[in-house]
Amino acid sequence: NAGVTQTPKFQVLKTGQSMTLQCAQDMNHEYMSWYRQDPGMGLRLIHYSVGAGITDQGEVPNGYNVSRSTTEDFPLRLLSAAPSQTSVYFCASSRGTSSGNTIYFGEGSWLTVV
């Protein structure tokens, strides 16, 4: 029972490099999202998707792109990494967009930009 799978778990990037954080879920969930978590702050929503082919911006979208070509996958792309993007990233999914649906998080990706 995989749930939400994120890769890589750890990554070090140089400023200006690009990379993609992968996220996949096997629960046939409509709603997927990406959050970042920084010390002393709550999780902040970067981008989200309510279904294949549909994406939208969250609270802190700058510097990130997403796509949702399939129900299962929701990759997060860092276009030109900056030290301010050093953070822990969590992918999440839920059956629907209602907050009453349990949100399942991936195990997180620790990203350091030097």
Place this chain on the structure above:
Amino acid sequence: RKEVEQDPGPFNVPEGATVAFNCTYSNSASQSFFWYRQDCRKEPKLLMSVYSSGNEDGRFTAQLNRASQYISLLIRDSKLSDSATYLCVVTESGSARQLTFGSGTQLTVLP
């Protein structure tokens, strides 16, 4: 002012103690409330939803005070395994995309 505020702690309590956390929210239109648990270097997991009438799940009791705009989590008979960070989560609408997370309260239960 943060939309959702929590005392960061840490709360260090002996095993068997009762401990309570409060969380205040600034948006009076908030509708749904949750407590998540996050272990060190792990992902958050839903602990319980918080209902207007208050709700209990074993040793855990959650309560909502709309007038004062806070929610609380009470843990009775603390176990070592309760050591974690507890995140307060609030949403204005019923939408998952509008969840606002508190920064968490750290609990350590000591033997």
